[in-house]
Amino acid sequence: MARYIDAVCRLCRRQGEKLFLKGTKCNTEKCPVNKRPYAPGQHGEGKGKRQKFSNYGLQLREKQKVKRTYGVLEKQFRKYFKIASRSKGVTGKVLLQLLERRLDNVVFRMGLGVSRSQARQVVRHNFILVNSRRVNIPSFLISKDDLVQVKAKDKALVKIKDNLELSKERSIPSWLEFRAADLSAKVLRLPEKDDIQQNIQEQLIVELYSK
Numbered sequence: 001m002a003r004y005i006d007a008v009c010r011l012c013r014r015q016g017e018k019l020f021l022k023g024t025k026c027n028t029e030k031c032p033v034n035k036r037p038y039a040p041g042q043h044g045e046g047k048g049k050r051q052k053f054s055n056y057g058l059q060l061r062e063k064q065k066v067k068r069t070y071g072v073l074e075k076q077f078r079k080y081f082k083i084a085s086r087s088k089g090v091t092g093k094v095l096l097q098l099l100e101r102r103l104d105n106v107v108f109r110m111g112l113g114v115s116r117s118q119a120r121q122v123v124r125h126n127f128i129l130v131n132s133r134r135v136n137i138p139s140f141l142i143s144k145d146d147l148v149q150v151k152a153k154d155k156a157l158v159k160i161k162d163n164l165e166l167s168k169e170r171s172i173p174s175w176l177e178f179r180a181a182d183l184s185a186k187v188l189r190l191p192e193k194d195d196i197q198q199n200i201q202e203q204l205i206v207e208l209y210s211k
Contacts, residue, residue: 059208062201069198070099071116076139081209092202093193100191103128104138106148110178110185111167112160122160127152142187149184 053061067077084094099105104113104120107128113119120138122128128135129151130142142148150160160183172178173195177186193202 056208059204062204063208066096066099066200066202066205069116070102070105071120072099078209081205085209092206095205096193096196096200096202097191098141100196101141101143102138103130103135103140103142103148106142106176106185106187109173109176110148110183111164111170111172112150112183114163114166118163122150125156127156127160144187144190146187147184148187149182 063077067074072080080098081091081095084091084098087094100109104116104123107113107122108116108119113122123138123140124136126134126136127150129147129149130140131147134151150157152160164180164183172185173191175187175189175191175195177188179185193200
């Protein structure tokens, strides 16, 4: 499976805002966005200020932001958009709902990974059960009333609990009922746009793909 393997902090700097791709580091002074608040590359600092974008540029930048936030590449992102455009409801909101329903995102929202990439590892390493069945596919879409829980031993369980401690300042969304005692969460309802704390203008993405 294709994945981005370059330095993720460059993505935040290119975006011009924090995408919280490095977990706890993003909230410290070591965050590259704080230290170097300009685009990466030899011309990034010289401009002195960020480039002004056309309407198309704004639409493209918003799509890139959402893709990078959820760790999805172009082909899969376009697939999600096609599903959303054929579904009932507002296309942009359905698109965000599909991304939020990804299993790696749910594990991240539970606090079991300090970043989505780390949560993806937790899923890949067979530590997650959905309705008592082991699922190791990060893109697996959860549904209402699903039960997501951890099934790990020894060092892996200790690491996951450490992640939970590091993520304790990050609030768990109301559509999940989390139980720290057994590291499980029940999906009370499907996520909505208001449940996403990050500012996302999904209509720009719809306009981009509708051209």
